[in-house]
Amino acid sequence: MAESNAFECVLRAWEAHERALLAFLILRAPDRHAAEDLLQEVFLKAMRQGKDFCSLENPRAWLFQVARNAMIDAARLVKPHNELSDELAETLAAAPASERVPVDELDACVERNLPALEAEDRHIIEACDLQGQTVRAYAEANQLTLAAAKSRLLRARKRLRDTLVMNCQIRFDDTGQVCCHTPRPSA
Template sequence: MSGEFSCILNAWRAHEPELRGYLIHRMSDPHAAEDLLQEVFVKAMRQGKDFCSLANARAWLFQVARNALVDHQRLHKETIEVSEELPAPEAPAEPLVALSACVARVLTELSPEDRDIIEQCDLNGAKQSDYAKSHGLSLAATKSRLLRARARMGETLSTNCKVEFDPEGRVVGHVPRK
């Protein structure tokens, strides 16, 4: 027997019972565990001289056994046939769409000036310059009023509707009022 095979056989004899126990413990089928054990042995044999230069043959064998076990489980995982007649689950409403009822209610709670500028500029799409002209304001005053109105509306939404924002400031959810 050549030196490379004796090195592999010695390591195999030393660690085979432990590897077998490891695989049998993790698999429901002892015959499949034996098959995987043989795969590990074959991979060790294919290493040839390189196997003998391993710093920790036991660790290598267990890593190969773990990988074989994972591959086996991926290939043989149980699947359940699903009927095509099942209705598709309803997609949850986008956070902003679900928040629309709360926004409508909060608008009624704002001052008439705040409600007007938000409805005109943000909801109806009026240009700020047009709003400024029709209300006898400068563009800078209109921008300032709109920013303050948005801030007050945001505070009211946060308080009354428990609006949650992500780190970028986007709405991610809310708790509607009764």
């Protein structure tokens, strides 16, 4: 019965504010379809709140805040891109496939130097950076707090970077990006 009451509470608030939320999102989203998708996300988040939603002092404010956050999250996911000119596309197509940006050339150096790290550093870098595990998932799997896992990953990355700088003679440009390196031959 409590679930039914929570569901009704969310529906009442939704019916009262859905049109205003959609108008709010349409004004700010790239198109109507994106606004409707965001509106559905807001509805799902309200439904997930269940009985907690019914205890909100101001459900309208909560719904609009969730809508704002959903828009921000969606905007962060958008990767701006520019179309390549025909001339540049032809130049890139004609370039030898072996030409890679300097940071991509570090893969052999990383492979060679990763085993030299302490086991704890190697484990978190392999899990989070190479295998794509989230830091949160790593923390849970290794009985760490999220803050501890983030700190451990940051320190491990610093130690790997120092090792790569020393062993691969990495140099950085003015923006901090890898510009070049001279890998030492493997022993």
